Amino acid sequence: MQKRYLGQTNIEITPLLVGTWQAGKKMWAGIEDGESIKAIRAAFEAGITTIDTAEIYGEGHSESIVAQALADVRERVIYATKVFANHLKYEEVIAACDRSLKNLQTDYIDLYQIHWPSGSWNTEIVPISETMAALNYLKAQGKIRAIGVSNFSRSQLEEASQYGRIESIQPPYSLFWRSVEKEIMPYCIENNISILAYSPLAQGLLTGKFRNGYQLAAEDHRIKNKLFHGENFQRVQAALTQLEPIANRYNCSLAQLSLAWLIKQPQTNAIAGVRNAAQAVNNAQAMTINLTPEDLKLIDNIGKQVTDFLDDNPVLWDF
Numbered sequence: 001m002q003k004r005y006l007g008q009t010n011i012e013i014t015p016l017l018v019g020t021w022q023a024g025k026k027m028w029a030g031i032e033d034g035e036s037i038k039a040i041r042a043a044f045e046a047g048i049t050t051i052d053t054a055e056i057y058g059e060g061h062s063e064s065i066v067a068q069a070l071a072d073v074r075e076r077v078i079y080a081t082k083v084f085a086n087h088l089k090y091e092e093v094i095a096a097c098d099r100s101l102k103n104l105q106t107d108y109i110d111l112y113q114i115h116w117p118s119g120s121w122n123t124e125i126v127p128i129s130e131t132m133a134a135l136n137y138l139k140a141q142g143k144i145r146a147i148g149v150s151n152f153s154r155s156q157l158e159e160a161s162q163y164g165r166i167e168s169i170q171p172p173y174s175l176f177w178r179s180v181e182k183e184i185m186p187y188c189i190e191n192n193i194s195i196l197a198y199s200p201l202a203q204g205l206l207t208g209k210f211r212n213g214y215q216l217a218a219e220d221h222r223i224k225n226k227l228f229h230g231e232n233f234q235r236v237q238a239a240l241t242q243l244e245p246i247a248n249r250y251n252c253s254l255a256q257l258s259l260a261w262l263i264k265q266p267q268t269n270a271i272a273g274v275r276n277a278a279q280a281v282n283n284a285q286a287m288t289i290n291l292t293p294e295d296l297k298l299i300d301n302i303g304k305q306v307t308d309f310l311d312d313n314p315v316l317w318d319f
Contacts, residue, residue, distance in 0.1 A: 007167025019273035024058025040069035042277035046284035063103035082115035093134035113148035132163035173197035175303035259286035
């Protein structure tokens, strides 16, 4: 499987990454550990060797599931995990990293990311210089190989970059959610920073599974997602109808088409969550789809029928 370098490092990542928020169980419905382990392993065997997780996903449970799935092939995979916004003081970063190392059953993390900027989710404000000092220390110690950020604005990314090399940024990005293209993407292109897009299938909407009349479980966090409601949802449905014949021409699913489009965008790789082994295998096939320039543009324009009506708030949810 063709790989790409992470930022300016020699760390090779796959264009698709396995997302493991759901493996933590918290804020998800119907997740079983055994199925999560099988799904992560199936993704690896299908060629997706880069895995994204976080300490906040089930308070370490997701990281433990990743280890159960891949500990025996650790040297053949790339682990990316994150420190949450409530652990950004110097000593807290160090402690959080040690917990993640233990959960992941490894002595190094390939990419360690700040999950949310300081102050997010009513957390204490910590100077980015302090957090970056801890991350630089961990890198010097060999506990982490690269530093990334997640959910940062361009100005926050620029500020963090003053205190150390940032190799990646993780924003929400999909055909139906594209605020990253306005300010963050040009900066990433200029500075060779990898974009690791989360929610690349718009939290399932781009699979075509959520049609009119579909009811989400009350405990499913997607019930607060802006795209699942009102006129936004109706525009999504109209766009999916236009995407279906394109997917049929490539003999692929809507999900595969959407992932194939996304990983063709500048600097962009996609983090796709998986509930079961079949989803993992299907996602991996998106890396083999070669969209023509004409179809890339056509898909782009269809997506804008949804995104042109969204506001500039980069956050997907009305929590």
